[in-house]
Amino acid sequence: MSSITPFTIAIPDDKIKRLKQKLVLTDFPDELIDVEPWSRGSPLSDIKRLTLYWQSGFDWRKVEAKLNQLPQYIAKIEVDGFDTYDVHFVHQPSTVKDAIPLLFIHGWPGSFIEVTKVLPELIKGGEDFPAFHVVAPSLIDFGFSSASRKNGFNIDQHAETCHKLMLALGYNEYVVQGGDLGYIIARFLALNYGTEHVKAHHVNTVAPAEPSATAHPVLYAKAQTTPLSDTEKAGLGRSEWFSKEGNGYYRKQATKPQTVGYFMTDSPVGLLAWIYEKLHDWTDHYDWADEEILTWISIYYFSKAGPAATSFIYYEIEHRDPQVFAAAQVYSEVPLGISRFPRDLILLPKLWNHTLGPIVYEKEHERGGHFGAWERPDAIVEDLRTMFGKHGGAYNVVKGKSGFL
Amino acid sequence: MAHSIKPFKIAVPDSEIDSLKSKLAVATFPKEVSFSNSWDYGAPLEDVKRLANYWRDGFDWRAQEAKLNELPQFTTTISVDGFEDLEVHFVHQKSKRAESIPLLFSHGWPGSFLECIKILPLLTDGDSDGPSFHLVVPSLPNFGFSQGSSKTGFGLPQYAEVLHKLMLQLGYEQYVTQGGDWGHPITRLVGAKYPSHCLASHLNFVRANAPTFTKHPILYFQSLLTPYTEKEKAGLARTKWFKNEGYGYNLEQSTKPSTIGFALNDSPVALLAWIYEKLHDWTDNYPWTDDEILTWISVYQFSTAGPAASARIYYESMHARQQETRLALEYNSRVKLGLSYFPMDLTVPPRTHGRTLGPVVFEAEHEDGGHFAAYERPNVLAGDLKKMFGKGGGAYDVTKKLCQKHQGALV
Numbered sequence: 080m081s082s083i084t085p086f087t088i089a090i091p092d093d094k095i096k097r098l099k100q101k102l103v104l105t106d107f108p109d110e111l112i113d114v115e116p117w118s119r120g121s122p123l124s125d126i127k128r129l130t131l132y133w134q135s136g137f138d139w140r141k142v143e144a145k146l147n148q149l150p151q152y153i154a155k156i157e158v159d160g161f162d163t164y165d166v167h168f169v170h171q172p173s174t175v176k177d178a179i180p181l182l183f184i185h186g187w188p189g190s191f192i193e194v195t196k197v198l199p200e201l202i203k204g205g206e207d208f209p210a211f212h213v214v215a216p217s218l219i220d221f222g223f224s225s226a227s228r229k230n231g232f233n234i235d236q237h238a239e240t241c242h243k244l245m246l247a248l249g250y251n252e253y254v255v256q257g258g259d260l261g262y263i264i265a266r267f268l269a270l271n272y273g274t275e276h277v278k279a280h281h282v283n284t285v286a287p288a289e290p291s292a293t294a295h296p297v298l299y300a301k302a303q304t305t306p307l308s309d310t311e312k313a314g315l316g317r318s319e320w321f322s323k324e325g326n327g328y329y330r331k332q333a334t335k336p337q338t339v340g341y342f343m344t345d346s347p348v349g350l351l352a353w354i355y356e357k358l359h360d361w362t363d364h365y366d367w368a369d370e371e372i373l374t375w376i377s378i379y380y381f382s383k384a385g386p387a388a389t390s391f392i393y394y395e396i397e398h399r400d401p402q403v404f405a406a407a408q409v410y411s412e413v414p415l416g417i418s419r420f421p422r423d424l425i426l427l428p429k430l431w432n433h434t435l436g437p438i439v440y441e442k443e444h445e446r447g448g449h450f451g452a453w454e455r456p457d458a459i460v461e462d463l464r465t466m467f468g469k470h471g472g473a474y475n476v477v478k479g480k481s482g483f484l
Numbered sequence: 485m486a487h488s489i490k491p492f493k494i495a496v497p498d499s500e501i502d503s504l505k506s507k508l509a510v511a512t513f514p515k516e517v518s519f520s521n522s523w524d525y526g527a528p529l530e531d532v533k534r535l536a537n538y539w540r541d542g543f544d545w546r547a548q549e550a551k552l553n554e555l556p557q558f559t560t561t562i563s564v565d566g567f568e569d570l571e572v573h574f575v576h577q578k579s580k581r582a583e584s585i586p587l588l589f590s591h592g593w594p595g596s597f598l599e600c601i602k603i604l605p606l607l608t609d610g611d612s613d614g615p616s617f618h619l620v621v622p623s624l625p626n627f628g629f630s631q632g633s634s635k636t637g638f639g640l641p642q643y644a645e646v647l648h649k650l651m652l653q654l655g656y657e658q659y660v661t662q663g664g665d666w667g668h669p670i671t672r673l674v675g676a677k678y679p680s681h682c683l684a685s686h687l688n689f690v691r692a693n694a695p696t697f698t699k700h701p702i703l704y705f706q707s708l709l710t711p712y713t714e715k716e717k718a719g720l721a722r723t724k725w726f727k728n729e730g731y732g733y734n735l736e737q738s739t740k741p742s743t744i745g746f747a748l749n750d751s752p753v754a755l756l757a758w759i760y761e762k763l764h765d766w767t768d769n770y771p772w773t774d775d776e777i778l779t780w781i782s783v784y785q786f787s788t789a790g791p792a793a794s795a796r797i798y799y800e801s802m803h804a805r806q807q808e809t810r811l812a813l814e815y816n817s818r819v820k821l822g823l824s825y826f827p828m829d830l831t832v833p834p835r836t837h838g839r840t841l842g843p844v845v846f847e848a849e850h851e852d853g854g855h856f857a858a859y860e861r862p863n864v865l866a867g868d869l870k871k872m873f874g875k876g877g878g879a880y881d882v883t884k885k886l887c888q889k890h891q892g893a894l895v
Contacts, residue, residue, distance in 0.1 A: 101510065106503075108749040108792030110742065112634045119799055120743030230519040327739045331732030337526030338761050340514040342747035342754030349747025349754055356743045387514030394525060 083247065086151040086167060088143050088223060090381045095139055098347055098380060102134035105348045117359060121352040129355065129369060130348050137373045139381075146374075149195065151223075156243045158219075158236050166244055167223035167383075168216035169194055173202040175210035179467055179482040180250035182241055182268075183215040186259020186284075187389060188354040189450060190222045190378045191215045196456035201463065208464035209474075209482025214253075216244055218260065219384075220391055226384030233395040234260075234403050238267035242276065252276055252477045256463065258283040258451055260392060266407035269436070273413035278476035281416035281440070281466060283451035283459065284423055287431040288408040295434055302430045310443060314419075314426025321424040325360055328353065332390040333397035340387025343379070350386055351376055361449035363422035408434065414473050416440035416466040418458065422448030439472025440465065487561040487653060492573060493553045494629060496786045501545055504752055504785060508540035511753045523764065527757040535760065536753050539778050545786075548779045552598060557629075562649050564633070564642055572650055573629035573788070574622035575600060581610025583887040585873055586656035587617040588647055588674070588682075592665020592689075593794060594759040595856060596628045596783045597621045602862035607869065614870040615883050620659075622650055624666065625789075626796055632789035639804030640666075640812065643797070644673035648681060657681060658886055660879070662869065664689035664829075664857055666797060672812035672841070679818035683886070684879045686822035686846070686869060688857035689829055692837040693813055700815065700840050707836035715849050719825065719832025726830040730765055733758065737798035745792025748784075755791050756781055766855035768828035815842055820879045822846035822872040824865065828854035845878025846871065 107130075110123040149169045157163040169191055172178065181201065185193045194215035204210035217224040218237055227236070241264060245253045255277060257265035265280045273280075290298040307315070332339050342349040354376050358367055379386045396403040415436045419426065421444065432438055442462050447455040466473050467482055475481040513533055514520070520529035555575045562572045575597055578584070587607065591599050600621040607617040625646055626632030633642070647670060651659045658681055663671035668689045675682045695703035712720070736744050747754045759781050763772055784791045801809060821842040825832055827850065835847060848868050853861040873883045 097510075097512070101512075104507065104510070106507075106750050108742075108745045108790055109634070111636050111796075113636050114742070115636075120740035121746065123742070126746060226515060226517065228517045230517075230522075230525075324739050327732070327736030327744075330735040334729050334732045335526035335761060337514070337520065337522075337529070338757050339526070341527070341532060341757040342751050344514045345512050345753045346747050346751035348750050352743045352746035356740060385515045388517070391517075 164225035175205035180253035184257035184261030269413035332393035336390030343386035420447035586659035590667030606866035669812035675819035741795035826853035
């Protein structure tokens with residue numbers, strides 16, 4: 080049985096002091112004089128500005144206090160073949176008694192913070208649209224959850240952790256929302272714990288297999304004869320860009336995470352540049368405030384397991400047999416909802432999504448990128464309300480917890 | 485217009501050494517986990533900690549600097565078309581024998597000019613039998629004690645131009661080349677661009693495409709009909725390992741060199757781990773001493789262009805001047821080619837692939853050795869060069885041609 084205790088983020092003073100000491104000592108590289116901004120990575124002027132702000136203007140205590148307005152807890156969760164871990168999570172039940180239990184899973188380089196904007200809206204409702212009880216954990220090795228400490232802690236284990244968390248909270252049946260790593264974990268939850276426990280899942284990033292003539296003959300035939308839309312063509316272009324120009328972080332983290340860990344731990348500016356590049360490249364012209372950027376990155380810098388640990392899941396994903404993305408592509412009966420944003424990273428032909436399971440909701444948005452809940456909280460909230468609404472494909476999937484009064 | 489050639493001695497300012505030690509004194513290491521010391525996951529924690537502590541407290545850079553300064557070093561200004569003039573650092577050792585082959589030796593990443601230190605006496609010893617060489621070993625622009633350009637687009641053809649012009653400035657109108665890692669495509673482009681000057685090239689790192697029916701029909705059928713040898717099968721497996729497990733540094737530096745540059749410039753521990761991983765993975769059980777490791781890495785730490793600049797060649801190689809860069813993989817009939825295959829190198833293609841690069845007049849497959857052949861197997865590499873250019877060797881005609889004239893260098 081797991082125990083649950085309230086939690087407040089309280090980074091020790093000396094950690095904050097140490098960060099500032101390191102920031103003061105930062106040595107900046109030069110930059111090519113005619114470089115097109117962002118073409119070769121994070122721009123020098125941005126990084127200088129952010130470093131200076133992180134060191135002298137950014138107020139972690141103020142940010143910490145704001146984060147602590149979210150109701151946070153620690154649950155002790157035992158993972159088969161591994162250890163018992165402290166799982167940090169946000170838990171905000173709705174005042175609507177029969178609200179739908181919703182597990183919200185972050186990815187990289189995000190964190191539990193990504194639930195912040197959608198949370199106040201999702202707990203509302205009951206009359207015209209459904210309300211949700213929201214649970215948003217820090218994945219093991221991220222945020223304020225424990226370190227995994229052992230190799231082999233893979234997506235399977237992350238899914239098991241999240242599932243056991245929901246059970247510990249008394250949510251025997253629940254729905255899942257996820258993107259990035261949260262997408263793969265959502266799929267594993269559907270495959271491993273659906274349809275009994277996981278009643279529906281909604282994803283804002285998706286990586287289906289191409290329909291094959293043998294495995295999906297009808298879909299294959301349809302895909303062969305359906306021309307791609309303009310947005311699908313653009314999506315393929317975006318996917319190609321990502322795989323050619325934006326995948327270096329993945330290749331290094333997925334093969335030598337320990338090597339990456341050294342700079343993430345020892346160089347705040349190194350960690351800043353590594354993550355900031357993605358906050359820019361992966362979003363749809365999102366107007367990041369400096370405080371936002373440094374809050375996201377501070378959660379990595381101050382994380383319980385240390386920033387180096389956040390790469391380990393990449394190694395495990397890459398070395399799993401069978402391969403993780405392939406495993407996540409297996410058809411699941413658990414109803415699926417998909418929100419598609421034009422500046423996401425992998426945007427494949429929409430017909431392919433049907434290889435994953437019964438699609439009960441699908442929406443293509445005109446604006447937004449990889450961090451759906453952060454850039455377009457309005458869209459994510461709207462999509463979930465529709466998907467689980469009275470006319471939605473996932474209405475009342477959790478029997479007796481329709482989200483309505 | 486003749487640019488002067490100035491003698492050079494490495495003299496890293498005290499302030500840089502102090503700054504390094506200050507940084508190392510406040511180094512923070514990742515938390516220990518069950519696999520922290522497994523090479524599968526990257527540079528092991530106990531090694532990196534040990535090396536960082538030694539770099540801070542025990543390692544004597546001045547002693548290593550003095551050893552390096554026993555190499556005859558110089559700098560000169562090289563003009564590069566479309567870019568600014570660059571101050572290029574190089575080692576230049578003429579053989580005791582005046583009639584010797586001018587040899588341009590190009591290092592790569594994470595190596596440096598110092599890779600020549602063991603092979604230099606072997607190649608320039610004019611007293612022994614066989615051919616001898618006048619050795620020129622530059623620091624590539626952006627590496628060691630050479631400047632780098634501050635403009636974008638400084639691609640592999642520019643590196644080749646710099647090296648060629650260096651040879652000309654030293655009075656070597658005609659010469660041969662030796663290269664591994666970046667030295668491979670750079671010397672290949674020297675041969676492609678300046679075939680009347682670069683008469684022969686030797687490579688210890690072979691990167692080549694499979695023969696195609698249209699381009700290399702004979703080789704194509706040979707490759708179809710001849711089964712791979714055990715060595716070739718092992719080479720293909722090694723190549724696959726490199727692509728699957730060892731390529732992350734390359735993709736990151738080829739796409740986001742500025743991003744990783746922040747880490748490499750700011751954290752000596754980051755630089756140490758980033759490079760040390762390769763010193764281990766890319767060699768054939770080479771028994772690196774801590775002094776060797778830290779000397780190699782200090783050359784990056786104290787480099788003229790700074791450690792972040794060393795990633796730029798990757799980006800430009802992938803993005804700049806692609807049409808010209810691709811010549812490195814095209815058959816060049818005018819430059820005689822020598823290939824030495826070392827089993828623990830990164831790409832070890834079948835011999836039919838290597839022969840798509842040009843007229844191969846020397847070919848050797850070795851039992852052991854890795855990516856840094858001149859450092860790991862100096863006797864073997866020197867032996868290969870002497871065979872290739874010696875009496876009865878495939879490039880002996882080049883030797884006769886180059887040793888007939890008495891080429892007076894300016895130094």
